[in-house]
Amino acid sequence: MPQTDDPDETGRRRALAAIVVLAVLVIGGVWLANTLRRESAREDCLASGRRDCAALQPGP
Template structure:
């Protein structure tokens, strides 16, 4: 006789998969929002006529 599986195990797997999927969506959404915000700031700078709109390296 094959070993019986816990019926809750499948439900836990589905819940974990759903949580991982939602976490990936949230992380992707935050990344996309930040990217769009940076591009918007850069485009605003360029539209104002400035030419030095590249992000400056201030880590030095």
């Protein structure tokens, strides 16, 4: 006879899965927004005719 899961445990698993999916979506959205903002600033710099638009890398 197959073992049945407790309905409360199944609900908790679904809620945890939903939280994980939401966290991944939020993190991905923040990363995407930051990337688009950085690229937009670089394109604005290039469109203004400057050549030194690359982000400066901090020294060692």
